[in-house]
Amino acid sequence: MTEFDPSLARTERTTRPHAVVIGAGLGGLASAMRLGALGYRVTVLDRLDVPGGRGSALWRDGHRFDLGPTIVTVPQVFKELWAATGRRFHDDIDLRALDPFYEIRWPDGSRYAAREDPDAMRNEVSRLSPGDLPGYEKFLKDAEARYWFGFEDLGRRSMHRLRDLFAVLPTFARMRADRSVHAHVARRVKDPRLRMALSFHPLFIGGDPFNVTSMYTLVSHLESAFGVHYAMGGVAEIARVMARIVGEQGGLVRLGAEVDEIVVRGERATGVRLAGGEVIDADIVVSNADAGHTYQHLLRRTHRWRWTDDKLERCRWSMGLFVWYFGTRGTREMWPDVGHHTILNGPRYEGLVRDIFDRGALPEDMSLYVHRPSVTDPSVAPEGDDTFYVLSPVPHLGHADSVDWEVEREGYRRRVQETVERQLLPGLGEHLGAQEILTPADFGTRYLSPFGTGFSIEPRILQSxxxxxxxVSEEIEGLFLVGAGTHPGAGLPGVISSAEVLAQLVPDPAEVRA
Incomplete structure (x- = not known):
């Protein structure tokens, strides 16, 4: 087993209460920072050899492949996290505002560029569909109202008590939270391209826009209010600095350390057992592992009354992801109209989503998200070269007759390449260099994600x-959960906010027996 930075970590026992954090993803690292600031002695355990979880990176032939999230949409949550430790976020991380945020392209050749400037956005809407401008203005007001309620209120406090639910039901009813994101957007604008452009965002957190609650229209306000940013060095650089801060606080980040079980005595979590048999005692345990994995595997020997195996298997899970990472040689000056983020739409929207989420079928057509960080951050590739990743939503592995990725992997990659080469990067095949692929099967083995999902439990209204x-677990005392599968949900702002909620729930270290 290895430690992330043993020169910064103090391993001797102290009188401070001990918190063990399972998983060095962004949620786990943020939790460790919050707990360290509160006065806990923290040990973070992760089975990978780098911190960051889904936010980590791979290097291949001089190309850095950012494996997961690529953008920062609410820098304030990071600033507040750093401030809790007595630091300044911008002293450690170089954020670059992107303009445009992303460009959406349709098969008919039309385009839509999302920007921070309100007038530029009105011009984009008017260019596509002038008659939809009044409805677009109403949509923005709807999104802002849902932001203040859904993110700043619900998203930054615990929702573990039933009375918390009853208290917000009138607001949910008034805001028609029962209506889907797409259904809400369709009431505001008529052009099908605009309906897609204003409703696709739940896919970035694993949700079906035709079923996820309309509260998630708040993402449009996040973009307009805070902008879309890229961290130089990628999200992996944010994770690296977070792990360093944990060490500076006196905590320890152990990599290559897989937790096999949460140790329970009586009805209380008292530590963890590693895959090699080592037991680490703790006063509290925080799991940044997927919520499904936490309950089904890490508590497999513990009686559970709510999050039983049957309950978890009945949940609606987010889709899977097929991600093709590749470098290109001598292309830095090629494709001048291709920016940092591009979304390529296939011929279908709703039908494609239905195939992926409901039928569990691998469609013949596809819509793709293309990430080209080298236009912003030259360090991701050798001089003159480019680094890309292309993401395709696909079914998770829990459907009947699920996709066999050992069989489909290379054929699907070729189809992705053909689509990208035809619609965005002509001549791509002649310049290809280093490559990597992650399929839902890889998500299952690398991240222990149930059914190989990209974003854990889908954020439908009855799963939010x-x-x-x-x-805070209702199953076991002293156990807390953070990350994409818990409240408030997936995406960097949600994951970082889950650590903020955690800090409100854990006992005061002064009151915990050391």
Whole structure:
């Protein structure tokens, strides 16, 4: 087993209460920072050889492949996290504002560029569909109202008590939280391209836009209010600095350390057992592992009354992801109209989503998200070269007759390449260099993600807020959960906010027996 930075970590026992954090993803590292600031002695354990979880990176032939999230949409949550430790976020991380945020392209050749400037956005809407401008203005007001309620209120406090649910039901009803994101957007604009452009965002957190609650229209306000940013060095650089801060606080980040079980005595979590048999005692345990993995595997020998195996298997899970990472040689000056983020739409929207989420079928057509960080951050590739990743939503592995990725892997990659080469990067095949692929099967083995999902439990209305796995476990005393599968949900702002909620729930270290 290895430590992330043993020169910074103090391993001797102290009188401070001990918190063990399972997983060095962004949620786990943020939790460790919060706990360290509160006065806990923290040990973070992760089975990978680098910190960051889904936010880590791979290097191949001089190309850095950022494996997961690529953008920062609410820098304030990071600033507040750093401030809790007595630091300044911008002293450690170089954020670059992107303009445009992303460009959406349709098969008919039309385009839509999302920007921070309100007038530029009105011009984009008017250019596509002038008659939809009044409805677009109403949509923005709807999104802002849902932001203040859904993110700043519900998203930054615990929702583990039933009375918390009852208290917000009138607001949910008034805001028609029962209506899907797409259904809400369709009431505001008529052009099908605009309906897609204003409703696709739940896919970035694993949700079906035709079923996920309309509260998630708040993402449009996040973009317009805070902008879309890229961290130089990628999200992996944010994770690296977070791990360093944990060490500076006196904590320890152990990599290559896989937790096999949460140790329970009586009805209380008292530590963890590693895959090699080592037991680490703790006063509290925080799991940044997927909520499904936490309950089904890490507590497999513990009686559970709410998050039983049957309950978890009945949950609606987010889709899987097929991600093709590749470098290109001598292309830095090629494709001048291709920016940092591009979304390529296939011929279908709703039908494609239905195939992926409901039928569990691998469609013949596809819509793709293309990430080209080298236009912003030259360090991701050798001089003159480019680094890309292309992401395709695909079914998770829990459907009947699920996709066999050992069989489909290379054929699907070729189809992705053909689509990208035809619609965005002509001549791509002549310049290809280093490559990597992650399929849902890889998500299952690398991240221990149930059914190989990209984003854990889908954020439908009856799987959000109180209905989602709570940040404080109702099953076991002394166990807390953070990350994408818990409240408030997936995406960097949600994951970092889950650590903020955690800090409100854990006992005062002064009151915990050392």
């Amino acid at each position: 807020a109180w209905f989602r796995p709570h940040n």
